[in-house]
Structures are given as C-alpha cells and as structure tokens.
Amino acid sequence: MRLHFKPLIATSCFSVFFNIVLLISIFGCESDPINEDSSNIVNNVINFEGDLEISDFVWKSLNQYYFWQNEVPKLSDSISADLQNYEEFILKNKDPEVFFDNLLHPDDKFSFIEKNYSDLENLIQGVVASNGVEFGLLFACNNCRQLIGYVKYILPGSDASEKDIKRGDLFSGVNGIQLKIDNYRELLFNDNLDYTLNMVSINNGVFVNNGKDVSLSKKENLEINPILINQVLNLENTKVGYLLYNQFVADKSPQLNQIFGDFKNNEIDDLIIDLRYNGGGSVKNCIELASMITGQFQDQVFVQEQWNSKMTESLTLDNGDEYFLDRFISTLSDGETINSLYLNRVFILTSSESASASELLINGLKPFIEVIHIGERTVGKNLASITLYDYVKKFIVDVGVEEIKNPDHTYALQPIVLKIANKDGFSDYSEGLEPDYNIKESILDFGVLGDIEEPLLSFAISLINGKETKFTLKNSTIPLNKVKDPLMISRQGMFLDKNTVPFLIN
Incomplete structure (x- = not known):
C-alpha cells in the first residue's frame, strides 16, 4: 500500500x-x-x-x-x-x-x-464447514479436566441429520480420545472434515459409555438457515407464534417477512422469539425483525449509534446527525412491505450465549413494548463492528x-467501531441483560425444540395463559459449568450494514 x-x-x-x-x-x-x-x-x-x-x-x-x-x-x-x-x-x-x-x-x-x-x-452470511451437530461443552465433574459434550440441535440438510444423533445426546470423546479442557479445541475445531463422536449416557448421575459411536463428515460451504423452527401454536383460547432464530442474516429478511405474513394471516395473539442459540449478526436484519414485531412505531428511533470522535465528525459532515439514528421501517430494502403484527408485548428466550443483535432486539424494543425476557443472562455485547x-x-x-x-x-x-444504545440512550449492559425469569436449560431435561412441553417454551406458554408454573429442573448432581465454545464466540458479532x-x- x-x-x-x-x-x-x-x-x-x-x-x-x-x-x-x-x-x-x-x-x-x-x-x-x-x-x-x-x-x-x-x-x-x-x-x-x-x-x-x-x-x-x-x-x-x-x-x-x-x-x-x-x-x-x-x-x-x-x-x-x-x-x-x-x-x-x-x-x-x-x-x-x-x-x-x-x-x-x-x-x-x-x-x-x-x-x-x-x-x-x-x-x-452463515456459510461454514459443518457436520450439522451444534453442541456445547460442560465439565464432567468438579475440579476435573474431563469434558462432556451435549447436542443443542441438528442442522437440517447436514450429514448429522441423516445419522443417529439428536438434541440432548451426550458424548465424552472424539475418535476414541477423552475430551479434556486442554485438547477439545484440537479434537473438535481442527481442519479435519471427519471425526467420530463417542457417546455416553447418564446412569444415576454418572456419565457411562454406552458403546455407541457416531461418525460425521463436515460439508464445506454449508449454508445454514438460521430460521430453525417457525410455527403457530393453537392453544386453549389463544394462538401463539413461535420463531427459533439462530443468527441475524441480512438476506434472510424476505423469508422472515413471509413467516410474519403467516403469523398475521393466522391472527396470532402472542409471539415467542427464541434466541437461545443466536450470537448476533446484522443490525439491519434486527431492525427489520423489530419492525415486524411492532408496526405502530414507524419512523421512530429504534436505536442510536455512538462512534469515536473522528468518525462522528466525518459522518456528521457527510450525512448529518440523522446518520446515527436507526429507525423502525415499513419496507425491506427491496421495497417489499413489512408484515407487521402491531404487538404490544413479546416473549424472548435467551441463554448465556445470546449476544449482540439478540441483545439489541431486547434493549431496542423495551422503550416501546413489554418484553418478557426468559432464560439466562445474556453475553453483554453492546458493541458493533464493521x-x-x-x-x-x-x-x-x-x-x-x-x-x-x-x-x-x-x-x-x-474491529469494534461503535456502541449502540436504545432510543432512551441506554447502552449499559456490558455484563449482559438480566432476564425477568432466570431459567437454565438442563441436559437431563432438554426436551424437543418447538414442542409445547420443552421446558422454556412451556414456561413462556404458562405466562401467556396466565397460569405461571413453578419451574424446576430435574434433580442432578451433574455440574452445569459451561466451557466457552470457540465457534459460538466467533458468531457473537453485531455487524453494521448501511x-x-x-x-x-x-
């Protein structure tokens, strides 16, 4: 240069x-x-x-x-x-x-x-080399180095979708080698396309090898659809829309809009957005989703951008103060009218891995509608990159x-280039957003995603029905100390697209 x-x-x-x-x-x-x-x-x-x-x-x-x-x-x-x-x-x-x-x-x-x-x-854009097993890792015991992997969900169209492996399954080794804190990156996140997971079961609170092995192959350039589940739940005296969304991807907006069109045509009464496995993504896509949930706040400020002094001066000179204000919208970038639901409340499910644009959706909506936040405290990424x-x-x-x-x-x-605040100027959540109802997933009681008996979804439904149930996890002596997932960390971004x-x- x-x-x-x-x-x-x-x-x-x-x-x-x-x-x-x-x-x-x-x-x-x-x-x-x-x-x-x-x-x-x-x-x-x-x-x-x-x-x-x-x-x-x-x-x-x-x-x-x-x-x-x-x-x-x-x-x-x-x-x-x-x-x-x-x-x-x-x-x-x-x-x-x-x-x-x-x-x-x-x-x-x-x-x-x-x-x-x-x-x-x-x-x-959600294009990666993947065998389709989205997993997390836990320490197998207190004060030990052994790890246990648990399957969060399986990606449709992947190699794993054709194998005998499902949400809630557990594994303790790869290619016959015990997973430990000092080798899991090498075993699970290397450049090899093929590996075999050595599965375990739980017997009286103890992890036991069950003799089952699952061989998996990564597909290169696998395009992951972040819309894992969308459905209308016909419950007693009410209709509830449910969307499990795992990454904010800009070019998925038309597909999201079609789903919200279906929600609108079905005249849903409430909406549950599941962001438990969503590490963030496109700011633009987040604004579009917020506009689909609402609709009554068109052109009002959704969030505000805070850049460094150099960029603030340059951007103001070229674009004026309006540049720093991101507003609710009524159309997508291709001119398609947004299917808005005009809701006054939304239920959002999170985990300790929910970050960035997921947090932006919660923080941005709070000044406008009731946001019922269920799950774990989020990551705390109130910053955006380019x-x-x-x-x-x-x-x-x-x-x-x-x-x-x-x-x-x-x-x-x-690099991180800005901090994002909601319309009231609140951006102080670097330690994460605290849920209204603090509930953790349990490997003993994962349930089936999208099923009304799945613990977190079931709890949200009980709130909607006005029959709040006491949430209890199955008794277990198994620790729930998570290990940071390098792949999930790499997805925990908030990307500005203007x-x-x-x-x-x-």
Missing part, C-alpha cells in the same frame, strides 16, 4: 463504502507485486512491502475507525505526524496479527483480524481506474 503524507495529516486516499456489511475501503496508489518485507520513502511517499504493507493497513484502519482509538496510545495521531518515525514504528511491527492484537483496548473482547476475508464473509478491506487503485484497460481488493494479501479486519454515499477522509 502506498500512502501519501502531509505534516500531521495522512493524505492517503481513504475511501469508505457502506455496503452489505459496511465494506470500508482504504486504498492508496496501485501496489506493486508483493516482495519481502521492506520499505522506502520517495517524494514523501512510504512504500511498504510484504507483511509491512498489511501492518500499515492495520494501523491506519484502527487509527481512523476503532471505537477506543483515543484511549490507545499506540493509535495516537502523533505517531503518523512524522514520516520517518511512522516508518520506523511499522518496521518494528512486522507480524500484522500480533500487531493488531497489541493495538486493542483492554476492554475489547470482540475485535479480530481474519487472514482470509472469504472465510469472514461466509461466517457473516468489515475493513484493504483497497488499492488499479488501472484497467477500457475501464479506467478502479478500486480493487489488494491482490497482495487477503487480510480483513473486524447504504450511504462514499466519502473521503483526508
């Missing part, structure tokens, strides 16, 4: 595009083919090569867009004020991934750098100068 400088101000042509995932372009002049790590200064232009070019991209990106930019000394504008000092600074940080991590604020648990932006794009690509200018015959993703590397960044006119930042 070639960057032009003026005293105190970097004048490399930063071009910002807010597209499907708010694609942000940072580009300079056309880059030369990548060579070994090097740099040189010619006519006030720094030419970085190799990994140094990527490190330069990392610093310039975070210096402009990172939410905590003014609180991180290494991201201070003074670093780039002197050309030679800046060159020396980048030369000391040749590893872009280590450099990225060293530039993050201590409170930042969510920003990350991705070596291959295609993998990042697939993750955001995808940053390194763009360069390239001359194309018969076309002219175009901006293309830098052919010298495939890195992209997903359309706006590109603007230049000098």
Whole structure:
C-alpha cells in the first residue's frame, strides 16, 4: 500500500463504502507485486512491502475507525505526524496479527483480524464447514479436566441429520480420545472434515459409555438457515407464534417477512422469539425483525449509534446527525412491505450465549413494548463492528481506474467501531441483560425444540395463559459449568450494514 503524507495529516486516499456489511475501503496508489518485507520513502511517499504493507493497513484502519482509538496510545495521531518515525514504528511491527492484537483496548473482547476475508464473509452470511451437530461443552465433574459434550440441535440438510444423533445426546470423546479442557479445541475445531463422536449416557448421575459411536463428515460451504423452527401454536383460547432464530442474516429478511405474513394471516395473539442459540449478526436484519414485531412505531428511533470522535465528525459532515439514528421501517430494502403484527408485548428466550443483535432486539424494543425476557443472562455485547478491506487503485484497460481488493494479501479486519444504545440512550449492559425469569436449560431435561412441553417454551406458554408454573429442573448432581465454545464466540458479532454515499477522509 502506498500512502501519501502531509505534516500531521495522512493524505492517503481513504475511501469508505457502506455496503452489505459496511465494506470500508482504504486504498492508496496501485501496489506493486508483493516482495519481502521492506520499505522506502520517495517524494514523501512510504512504500511498504510484504507483511509491512498489511501492518500499515492495520494501523491506519484502527487509527481512523476503532471505537477506543483515543484511549490507545499506540493509535495516537502523533505517531503518523512524522514520516520517518511512522516508518520506523511499522518496521518494528512486522507480524500484522500480533500487531493488531497489541493495538486493542483492554476492554475489547470482540475485535479480530481474519487472514482470509472469504472465510469472514461466509461466517457473516452463515456459510461454514459443518457436520450439522451444534453442541456445547460442560465439565464432567468438579475440579476435573474431563469434558462432556451435549447436542443443542441438528442442522437440517447436514450429514448429522441423516445419522443417529439428536438434541440432548451426550458424548465424552472424539475418535476414541477423552475430551479434556486442554485438547477439545484440537479434537473438535481442527481442519479435519471427519471425526467420530463417542457417546455416553447418564446412569444415576454418572456419565457411562454406552458403546455407541457416531461418525460425521463436515460439508464445506454449508449454508445454514438460521430460521430453525417457525410455527403457530393453537392453544386453549389463544394462538401463539413461535420463531427459533439462530443468527441475524441480512438476506434472510424476505423469508422472515413471509413467516410474519403467516403469523398475521393466522391472527396470532402472542409471539415467542427464541434466541437461545443466536450470537448476533446484522443490525439491519434486527431492525427489520423489530419492525415486524411492532408496526405502530414507524419512523421512530429504534436505536442510536455512538462512534469515536473522528468518525462522528466525518459522518456528521457527510450525512448529518440523522446518520446515527436507526429507525423502525415499513419496507425491506427491496421495497417489499413489512408484515407487521402491531404487538404490544413479546416473549424472548435467551441463554448465556445470546449476544449482540439478540441483545439489541431486547434493549431496542423495551422503550416501546413489554418484553418478557426468559432464560439466562445474556453475553453483554453492546458493541458493533464493521468489515475493513484493504483497497488499492488499479488501472484497467477500457475501464479506467478502479478500486480493487489488494491482490497482495487477503487480510480483513473486524474491529469494534461503535456502541449502540436504545432510543432512551441506554447502552449499559456490558455484563449482559438480566432476564425477568432466570431459567437454565438442563441436559437431563432438554426436551424437543418447538414442542409445547420443552421446558422454556412451556414456561413462556404458562405466562401467556396466565397460569405461571413453578419451574424446576430435574434433580442432578451433574455440574452445569459451561466451557466457552470457540465457534459460538466467533458468531457473537453485531455487524453494521448501511447504504450511504462514499466519502473521503483526508
């Protein structure tokens, strides 16, 4: 990346595009083919090569867009004020991934750098390599290193959907090796497409091998439909819509709208949104879902964005204050009218893994309608990220100068760039949103998702019927200490997706 400088101000042509995932372009002049790590200064232009070019991209990106930019000394504008000092600074940080991590604020648990932006794009759109078993992990006993896996649900159309494995099943090993806290990542989250789960059962509170093995194969680029279940429950004197939604994906809005059209045609009285396994996703999709649930608040402010001072100034200059306000809407981006239910209350189910856009839906709706929150305290991610690509200018015959993703590397960044508050300005839930009814799932009593006897759904129905039941889990000596799921953590994002006119930042 070639960057032009003026005293105190970097004048490399930063071009910002807010597209499907708010694609942000940072580009300079056309880059030369990548060579070994090097740099040189010619006519006030720094030419970085190799990994140094990527490190330069990392610093310039975070210096402009990172939410905590003014609180991180290494991201201070003074670093780039002197050309030679800046060159020396980048030369000391040749590893872009280590450099990225060293530039993050201590409170930042969510920003990350991705070596291959295609993998990042697939993750955001729900396209992954998967065998279809969505699972969690627990410690098998107190003060031990052994783990037990439990199946949350099976993805339709996956390899697992054709095998003898279902929600609530348990496993203790992979390929004959006992799962432990120090080997589960290697066994379950490596690049191998095939593995065999060694299953166990519970006998008098003890995990016992049952002799059953389930061989599974991951399908590459499996597109996961985040709408796992949608149905109308015809209960005594009432109709209830139930939606189990596992990721906010922008291009699923038309399908969601069709489901809400069915809810509307069935004249449902109440709605249950199940976000227990939803780590977040598209802000735009969240706003659309909120508008489907309601409808009576069209054009009113749903949530407010809080950027760093640099971006606030630039975005205000180019777009005005309205840019920071995300409002309820009446149509999808393709012009289709939203099927709104005009509800005055909604029941939302969560777990300790519900995050980001899931929390945004709860927090955003609370000033407008009654939100009955059932389940566990959520993650506490009140921050949103954007995808940053390194763009360069390239001359194309018969076309002219175009901006293309830098052919010298495939890195992209997903940094936190803003905090989101509801219309009352409330955004203080970094420790999670507390439910109105604190209920945990139990591996002894998982139930069948979508079945009215499934514990959390059953409890929500009892509230709707005005017959609140005392919720008790089956007695168990088995600890419920969860192990953080790396795959679920990677899905716990809130991605801003807006359309706006590109603007230049000098």
